[in-house]
Amino acid sequence: MVDSLGDSLDRALESAFTRRIPQSAQAQMKYLVKQLKGTKAAAQALGISQRTVERYMSGKLKRPRQDLRGRLEREVKKRWQPQVRAKARKKAASTGGLVVSTRARFGFTAASGTTDDARIRDITQALPPEFAEQLFSAREQGANEDQLRQIAADGLARMYFRANNTRAHGLGVEFTDVERLDIEL
Template sequence: MAKDYVGDALERGDGEHFTRKIPVTPLAQIRLLLKAEKNSTKAVAARLGVSQRTVERYLAGQRKTPRKALRDALVREASKVWQPRVRQQARRRAAASGGITIETRARFGYTAAAGSTDDPRERLLTVHLPAAYAGELFQAQQNGASDQELREIVAKGFQEIYFQDGGRRADQLSEVEIQDITYLDVKF
């Protein structure tokens, strides 16, 4: 399974705005997921990749210490549903006026005019993208866009803001592509 670099980075960016810590005990995390899934133990089990009976055992207190895979799944899934209003407010601010800052180490390739090199090169970039790109990213993620589609939005923003410097240079540059991401971090 391919790593979801952009989606995961957006989720981590949400975490910086939380006003309280995410529950740490497995029981509290399962209860949080149960509330998010409208009391469906079956839905919680599907999210965690375990059986419905396993979820029921934790809720009944028959199990208390999960194995590593379940522990990791609990942390990952609980952080996705923790403080949804705080998450929405932070995203709304970024999409309305603040924008997002993306730091990445990746290989960037592009289509350019004849006579210039378009070989992909690894770069370490920190670029602030305007609110329009933040809104487009958040909307695409909410609509279930793949990591490739999210990368294309980021690449389009990098092309306009970094490579073309808002239209002041590289006007012959037609398409930037992000490949081989080593890491990607988002702040908003």
């Protein structure tokens, strides 16, 4: 299964972390309880009972099932080093931009007689800060995958296919059948 663009954005921000997340289930659970200000909130976030959270915190339970381990790690990563995450996002949105590396089907719409059939392409392209800001803002506001993909398609259309709008004016790009998608800051 291909990662969503939103997951790729999250992973890109995680690459800026200066320290590893807590490694043991007990340490992760303690961190999550502290961040969510209580065992009840942590239990709700993880979809388990409050008593189970308490058992992990006390060390009575040590090895969570694989699905719980994944949920616990995701919830901790979401909250880990918020200042570092914010700083990386600000840098990408103001000066650094981001790099999109993808293997997907790209098709074009243009004036009649000038369109190109869609085909799979491998593209690695730096996008300017304005697209980083649009992607992060849309992600924060709960945009769905299609909306995020449209922002990325607009950025790739401008920077890759239209060479920063110096050629192929009016060329529209369709971004579908994503096989691979990675984002780096």
